[in-house]
Amino acid sequence: MTDSLLLSPGPVQVPERARQAMARALIHHRTPAFKELFLEVQQGLQWVFQTENPLLTLTCSGTGAFEAAMINFSRRGDTVLAIGGGKFGERWSGVGRAYGLNVVDVPVVWGNAVDLDLLGDLLEQHPEASMVTVSLSETSTGVLHPIEQLVEVVRSRSEAILLVDGITAVGVHDIPMDELDIDVMVSGSQKAFGIPPGLAFLAAGDRAWERAKNSDHPRYYFDLLRERKKQMQDGQTAFTPAISLIVALREVLEMMQEEGLEQVFARHASLARATRAAVIALGMTLLPDRPSNGLTAALVPDGVHAPDVCKTIRDVYGVTIAGGQEQLKPRLIRIGHMGFVTRHDVMMGLSALELALADCGHAVTPGVAVAAAQQSFAKQA
Amino acid sequence: MTDSLLLSPGPVQVPERARQAMARALIHHRTPAFKELFLEVQQGLQWVFQTENPLLTLTCSGTGAFEAAMINFSRRGDTVLAIGGGKFGERWSGVGRAYGLNVVDVPVVWGNAVDLDLLGDLLEQHPEASMVTVSLSETSTGVLHPIEQLVEVVRSRSEAILLVDGITAVGVHDIPMDELDIDVMVSGSQKAFGIPPGLAFLAAGDRAWERAKNSDHPRYYFDLLRERKKQMQDGQTAFTPAISLIVALREVLEMMQEEGLEQVFARHASLARATRAAVIALGMTLLPDRPSNGLTAALVPDGVHAPDVCKTIRDVYGVTIAGGQEQLKPRLIRIGHMGFVTRHDVMMGLSALELALADCGHAVTPGVAVAAAQQSFAKQA
Numbered sequence: 001m002t003d004s005l006l007l008s009p010g011p012v013q014v015p016e017r018a019r020q021a022m023a024r025a026l027i028h029h030r031t032p033a034f035k036e037l038f039l040e041v042q043q044g045l046q047w048v049f050q051t052e053n054p055l056l057t058l059t060c061s062g063t064g065a066f067e068a069a070m071i072n073f074s075r076r077g078d079t080v081l082a083i084g085g086g087k088f089g090e091r092w093s094g095v096g097r098a099y100g101l102n103v104v105d106v107p108v109v110w111g112n113a114v115d116l117d118l119l120g121d122l123l124e125q126h127p128e129a130s131m132v133t134v135s136l137s138e139t140s141t142g143v144l145h146p147i148e149q150l151v152e153v154v155r156s157r158s159e160a161i162l163l164v165d166g167i168t169a170v171g172v173h174d175i176p177m178d179e180l181d182i183d184v185m186v187s188g189s190q191k192a193f194g195i196p197p198g199l200a201f202l203a204a205g206d207r208a209w210e211r212a213k214n215s216d217h218p219r220y221y222f223d224l225l226r227e228r229k230k231q232m233q234d235g236q237t238a239f240t241p242a243i244s245l246i247v248a249l250r251e252v253l254e255m256m257q258e259e260g261l262e263q264v265f266a267r268h269a270s271l272a273r274a275t276r277a278a279v280i281a282l283g284m285t286l287l288p289d290r291p292s293n294g295l296t297a298a299l300v301p302d303g304v305h306a307p308d309v310c311k312t313i314r315d316v317y318g319v320t321i322a323g324g325q326e327q328l329k330p331r332l333i334r335i336g337h338m339g340f341v342t343r344h345d346v347m348m349g350l351s352a353l354e355l356a357l358a359d360c361g362h363a364v365t366p367g368v369a370v371a372a373a374q375q376s377f378a379k380q381a
Numbered sequence: 382m383t384d385s386l387l388l389s390p391g392p393v394q395v396p397e398r399a400r401q402a403m404a405r406a407l408i409h410h411r412t413p414a415f416k417e418l419f420l421e422v423q424q425g426l427q428w429v430f431q432t433e434n435p436l437l438t439l440t441c442s443g444t445g446a447f448e449a450a451m452i453n454f455s456r457r458g459d460t461v462l463a464i465g466g467g468k469f470g471e472r473w474s475g476v477g478r479a480y481g482l483n484v485v486d487v488p489v490v491w492g493n494a495v496d497l498d499l500l501g502d503l504l505e506q507h508p509e510a511s512m513v514t515v516s517l518s519e520t521s522t523g524v525l526h527p528i529e530q531l532v533e534v535v536r537s538r539s540e541a542i543l544l545v546d547g548i549t550a551v552g553v554h555d556i557p558m559d560e561l562d563i564d565v566m567v568s569g570s571q572k573a574f575g576i577p578p579g580l581a582f583l584a585a586g587d588r589a590w591e592r593a594k595n596s597d598h599p600r601y602y603f604d605l606l607r608e609r610k611k612q613m614q615d616g617q618t619a620f621t622p623a624i625s626l627i628v629a630l631r632e633v634l635e636m637m638q639e640e641g642l643e644q645v646f647a648r649h650a651s652l653a654r655a656t657r658a659a660v661i662a663l664g665m666t667l668l669p670d671r672p673s674n675g676l677t678a679a680l681v682p683d684g685v686h687a688p689d690v691c692k693t694i695r696d697v698y699g700v701t702i703a704g705g706q707e708q709l710k711p712r713l714i715r716i717g718h719m720g721f722v723t724r725h726d727v728m729m730g731l732s733a734l735e736l737a738l739a740d741c742g743h744a745v746t747p748g749v750a751v752a753a754a755q756q757s758f759a760k761q762a
Contacts, residue, residue: 006409011624014407022625023404026395026577028387028701059579060441061620064602071599099599190621196407198440198579198623218452218480218598221445239442240571242579242623243392244403320409 004318007349009139009168009295009336011190011197015255018195018248029243035235041246042231044253045201048193048261049185050176054232055203056224059242062167062188065200067095068222069163069184070133073208075216076100078130081122081160083145084108086138087325088165096133099217104129110328111297113145113290116153123157130211132160137169140325142297142334143288144173151180161207167191168294170201171256172268172338183208191294192268194339195248199241255340268293271337271346274376278350279335281372282357282364287332294338297324299331304362306331313356319349343377385699388730390520390549390676390717392571392578396636399576399629410624416616422627423612425634426582429573429642430551430566432558435613436584437605440623443548443569446581448476449603450544450565451514454589456597457481459511462503462541464526465489467519468706469546477514480598485510491709492678494526494671497534504538511592513541518550521706523678523715524669525554532561542588548572549675551582552637553649553719564589572675573649575720576629580622636721649674652718652727655757659731660716662753663738663745668713675719678705680712685743687712694737700730724758 006013027033038057046055058065070092074080080101082093085108096103104126108114114134123129132154137144147164154162161183169175170185171192177185184204190197202224204212212225221239230238256264272293276286284298291297300306310323310333324332335353337346350369358364387394408414419438427436439446451473455461461482463474466489477484485507489495495515504510513535518525528545535543542564550556551566552573558566565585571578583605585593593606602620611619637645653674657667665679672678681687691704691714705713716734718727731750739745 004406006407008409011407011409011621014625019404019406022577023400025385025400026387026392028389028392028703029578030703031695031701060445060602061622063620064441067601095601098601098604188621190624196403196623196625197410197621198626220448220476220479221441222602223479239444240392240569240578241442242577242626243571244395244577244625245579245623314412320412322409322411 004320005345005348006320007336007345008320008322009334010188010338012194012336012339013341014195015252015340017255018251021251022244022248024247026243029241030236034243037246037250039235041249041253044257048171048256049203051178051203053177053203053205054228055201056227056231057237057241057246058200058202058227059198060200061197062165062186062200063091064222065186065202066092066165068224069186069202069204070095070131071099071217071219071222072215072224073161073163073184073204073211074101074131075214077102079104079126079128080131080133081106081126081129083114083119083132083134085112085114085141085143086110086135087140088135089138092133092165111141111143111287111289113143114150116149120153120157123154123160129158129160131163133163133165135165136175137172137292137294139168139295140328141288142292142295144169144290144292146290147175147180151182155181161211168292168338171264172292172294174265177203189245189249192338193249194252195245199245199249268337270377270380271341271343272296273380274373275335275337275346277372277376278369281368282354283362294336296335296337297332300333301362304357304360306333308360309333309356312359313352316359317352317355319352346373385701386726386729387701388717388726389701389703390715391569391719393575393717393720394722395576396633396721398636399632402628402632403625405628407624410618410622415624418627418631420616422630422634425638427584429637430558430584431556431560432584434558434584434586435609436582437608437612438618438622438627439581439583439608440579440620441581442578443546443567443581444472445603446567446583447473447546449605450567450583450585451476452480452598452600452603453596453605454542454544454565454585454592455482455512456595458483460485460507460509461512461514462487462507462510464495464500464513464515466493466495466522466524467491467516468521469516470519473514473546492522492524492668492670494524495531497530501534501538504535504541510539510541512544514544514546516546517556518553518673518675520549520676521709522669523672523676525550525671525673527671528556528561532563536562542592549673549719552645553673553675555646558584570626570630573719574630575633576626580626580630649718651758651761652722652724653677654761655754656716656718656727658753658757659750662749663735664743675717677716677718678713681714682743685738685741687714689741690714690737693740694733697740698733698736700733727754
């Protein structure tokens with residue numbers, strides 16, 4: 001196969017329209033043309049985040065933006081409850097420790113959603129908690145934590161603000177930030193937005209901004225008060241932004257607007273259901289007890305080594321998926337279906353997965369995964 | 382005019398070859414293909430930096446990378462001598478203060494190069510100084526500080542390490558990092574490298590890395606020891622990088638290799654000489670006493686308002702240059718000639734500048750700037 005297909009849980013395939021936009025002549029960021037572009041993009045992002053809160057675009061990865069949120073909306077020594085259960089949830093615990101926060105880990109078995117009773121108990125044991133962090137769609141395990149209940153537990157038991165890493169949730173699932181009263185939500189350009197990595201987005205409400213005034217963590221590039229003033233008042237960024245990615249972002253936001261937000265969510269749900277049906281038909285087991293629609297994380301059949309599957313599907317069949325991280329490496333594969341992925345893309349990926357699994361020694365009935373996906377789509381129609 | 386020309390001191394025009402590379406299908410960053418790309422780009426950057434030191438690529442603006450250098454190579458309370466003389470030199474003083482460093486400002490009149498005697502005196506008054514920062518090519522004033530003498534003064538009077546913001550110097554001027562024994566040097570993608578903003582590069586030598594072990598500044602995204610391990614050992618970045626810009630970077634590094642480093646420096650020198658001759662012929666005054674070859678910073682003739690010139694040349698003639706910053710705003714214009722700029726680009730820009738100055742009320746003899754540039758090029762041939 002000469003074609004290549006990127007079906008990883010980020011970065012994802014970039015639509016032609018966005019790629020062509022990046023190939024156009026670069027514009028300068030201190031011009032009215034950029035300001036117009038930037039305001040348009042900000043409004044588009046607020047529309048996807050479903051918020052009227054200030055929304056900032058930062059030139060960094062999602063990790064950088066979540067770190068910025070954690071340090072601008074807390075003080076040194078503050079207690080933060082960090083919901084674990086995966087590489088990314090646990091990363092926020094590491095960020096908290098790096099900045100001298102009092103981190104209370106909320107333990108979650110990898111593959112499970114957070115135990116809300118345990119979270120409630122920990123919040124009662126830590127009435128001083130100022131912050132709760134969660135990787136809403138935990139990209140390392142494919143779990144989607146229950147956001148409505150999570151907000152309710154936090155609000156009813158605590159004065160803590162809730163910081164949502166929505167990196168693989170925003171634009172995939174319907175997470176109406178304002179309606180749900182989420183304090184801070186972060187996402188990244190290379191996930192549902194379908195453009196290359198390099199930009200991260202951060203929206204925050206009044207409770208969080210109130211705390212920003214008292215933050216005592218040292219910061220400069222990630223000083224969100226400076227950034228808020230520049231972006232919300234001047235239509236500029238404090239420092240030179242990744243202009244070509246912002247230009248691409250305008251294209252994909254327009255594409256999302258043409259499709260409609262509900263349809264975007266429905267398409268992700270439909271692709272996820274079909275992919276889950278397909279991997280089960282292949283004898284695989286879903287890892288998450290509550291799966292995200294951004295990716296399918298599944299354990300390969302016994303006797304198969306997951307890294308071999310990832311290598312074979314990429315090197316022999318030209319499809320890039322992701323393996324597992326940390327302790328899940330030997331058994332997990334992760335298939336991304338975020339962004340502007342179509343049914344055809346999923347079919348191509350599943351066909352390649354059948355072939356790769358067979359090459360890796362698993363007995364596969366040809367067409368079984370593709371058939372399961374077709375049936376899933378047919379049922380939805 | 383329908384064509385537009387970007388002659389600002391960054392971002393600069395992106396060559397077609399790099400723009401087309403960004404329009405290709407995105408690759409994943411955790412693959413052998415990326416690793417190969419990344420190692421190639423790292424070597425190319427080391428070639429431009431003229432160093433064998435570890436060289437890191439960060440997804441952020443130049444400011445983020447310089448901040449990273451300042452905090453990884455110092456301890457809280459350390460004394461830093463920050464060479465001023467412009468918006469960027471003074472910015473490093475602000476970063477130092479944000480992190481609780483004991484900042485000693487080395488005052489420099491905007492437009493002048495640093496006074497080496499004063500710097501020497503301050504170093505003797507502050508034997509505890511652990512760090513000296515300088516914006517080698519100060520983009521707000523167009524000054525190029527004398528790097529050889531600067532290194533000599535720092536080395537002979539102090540144990541301090543020298544951090545060079547080479548954002549508009551690297552790839553423009555011959556700054557052989559290892560030969561000059563520069564401790565840390567930083568640059569950015571949107572200057573001499575001629576690709577869009579979003580990446581910054583940081584090279585550091587043994588003295589600096591030795592200090593990194595003892596840094597007590599909190600950091601996570603900008604933790605350079607983690608990044609060094611990932612990039613130099615694994616050919617990976619710690620966090621998702623701006624992949625499309627790294628792909629573009631390979632193209633421009635190849636273009637620089639095809640041209641040859643000496644020829645790249647010579648071309649910048651030639652364009653700078655011609656531009657300086659042209660603005661003088663237009664009755665303007667060079668601001669810097671020791672001009673950088675990356676940009677020409679010149680005061681407009683009396684009676685002309687610089688922001689009007691910038692607006693007219695952009696809106697009427699399609700050429701984007703930059704105005705002055707802070708106190709220099711009413712009188713300064715800055716013309717960039719960094720990256721893959723040709724003589725033709727400079728001629729187009731100067732022709733437009735003649736027209737814009739005339740529109741803004743200055744008596745211009747048509748062709749005077751273009752003629753001066755032509756003569757300058759002829760003399761060089």
